[in-house]
Amino acid sequence: MTTKPTYQTWIRMNKLFIFLGISLLLLLVTLFPIPVYLRLLSGMLALPFLYIAFILSYSTYQFAAFGGSYQSKIHDVIVSKVDDGSGIILDIGTGSGSLIIKLAKRFPHSSLTGIDFWGQNWEYSKGQCEQNAEIEGVSDRIHFLKASASKLPFPDAEFDIVVSCLTFHEVKDSRNKTDVMKEALRVIKPGGTFVFMDLFLDENTFGKKTELVADLTMHGVVELKEYKLTDILPLPKILWNKKVLGNAMVLSGKKAK
Ligand SMILES: C[S@@+](CC[C@H](N)C(=O)[O-])C[C@H]1O[C@@H](n2cnc3c(N)ncnc32)[C@H](O)[C@@H]1O
Known part of the structure; x- marks a missing residue:
């Protein structure tokens, strides 16, 4: 048996990974050899997902014992x-x-x-x-x-x-x-x-x-x-x-x- 208790934070990791994954995918599209307007659109679409991923990750850090507790x-x-x-x-x-x-x-x-x-x-x-x-x-x-x-x-x-x-x-x-x-x-x-x-x-x-x-x-x-x-x-x-x-x-x- 492990000797340390495990208390997850209130932030669901799968939710965080979904937002992070979508933003990274959209950012990746901006590197594709496609028309500039499509790359711009993809970059702009990535922003709200990135913002939510940031809020979720920083909140996780603040809630967790390894962060703000x-x-x-x-x-x-x-x-x-x-x-x-x-x-x-x-x-x-x-x-x-x-x-x-x-x-x-x-x-x-x-x-x-x-x-x-x-x-x-x-x-x-x-x-x-x-x-x-x-x-x-x-x-x-x-x-x-x-x-x-x-x-x-x-x-x-x-x-x-x-x-x-x-x-x-x-x-x-x-x-x-x-x-x-x-x-x-x-x-x-x-x-x-x-x-x-x-x-x-x-x-x-x-x-x-x-x-x-x-x-x-x-x-x-x-x-x-x-x-x-x-x-x-x-x-x-x-x-x-x-x-x-x-x-x-x-x-x-x-x-x-
Ligand atoms: C934000 S977490 C809070 C957990 C815990 N109270 C804490 O402070 O660490 C919300 C909790 O509500 C539980 N929950 C959701 N629906 C529930 C229900 N119908 N009956 C009992 N618990 C429920 C979830 O399983 C989850 O553990």
């Missing part, structure tokens, strides 16, 4: 918002297990479950989560399960704490992402807490923030706190891009007793 830093922010982590914790969309493993290490008396759909377009897997937990010495307290965030396989009020990072907006089997958040709230015990990080300022996905907050409040959420990510963690400019983390917010709160 921002992914780990964001998980640290979420962990720091969990006041008392001694109970039963659920991480929705656990990815490669990075956040839940940090929680397990920070709260040695907790017992934890990480669920994820681990769809084919992501480079994470259940096996990788289990291996990471084993390497980090917390596998005896974490259980990983394949399930969809839109229909959690748990009874109501099962968990003391529910966390989730950048997952609700990815859930494809529910059109309404606020409904996915409500499904997460369903499994929290009365008086239990949550910390969610997602692109909550993206109105196309979550609607107007005031309405989202009102909806959550009507759904029994109290002591709701909102933090714009860029206000609580200094991020490199490139990650402020709306397509990256410009719309990211942390929402934390409690389920009414």
